[in-house]
Amino acid sequence: MRSSGRRCLIPADGYYEWHVAGNRKRPYFIYHPPEPPAVRPCRFGGKPGSARNGEEVDTVAIVTAPASPDLAVLHPRVPVTIAAG
Numbered sequence: 001m002r003s004s005g006r007r008c009l010i011p012a013d014g015y016y017e018w019h020v021a022g023n024r025k026r027p028y029f030i031y032h033p034p035e036p037p038a039v040r041p042c043r044f045g046g047k048p049g050s051a052r053n054g055e056e057v058d059t060v061a062i063v064t065a066p067a068s069p070d071l072a073v074l075h076p077r078v079p080v081t082i083a084a085g
Contacts, residue, residue, distance in 0.1 A: 009039040009082070010062065017074040028074060038081045 014031030032038070041063045046056040064077040071078055 006044055008042050008044050008060070010042055010060075011037050011039050012079075013037050015040075015079055017071070017078075019074050030071065030074075030078070032081075035083065038083050040079045041082060 014029050016027050017030055019026045019028060042060050043063075044058070044060045046058055063080045065080050066072075067074075067076055067078045
C-alpha cells in the first residue's frame with residue numbers, strides 16, 4: 001500500500017501532555033532546557049471527501065514512539081524528537 005502523504009518537520013520548543021486525575025485534566029508542558037528548539041517529524045496530506053461538503057481536508061500526523069518510564073505516567077507514547085544541529 002502506498003501513502004499519498006508527504007514528509008515534513010514541525011519546529012517545537014516542547015509539547016503539552018494532559019494528566020487526568022478524577023474529573024480534572026491538568027496540562028504538562030514537556031521540554032528539554034536549555035537546548036534550542038527541536039523538530040518533530042510528521043506526514044501531511046489530504047483526505048478526499050472527508051469534509052461534510054465532500055471537499056478534501058488537510059491533515060497532519062506527528063510521528064510518535066513509546067514513552068520513557070518517567071513520561072509513561074502521562075501517556076504511553078510521545079512525539080519523536082530530532083535534535084537541532
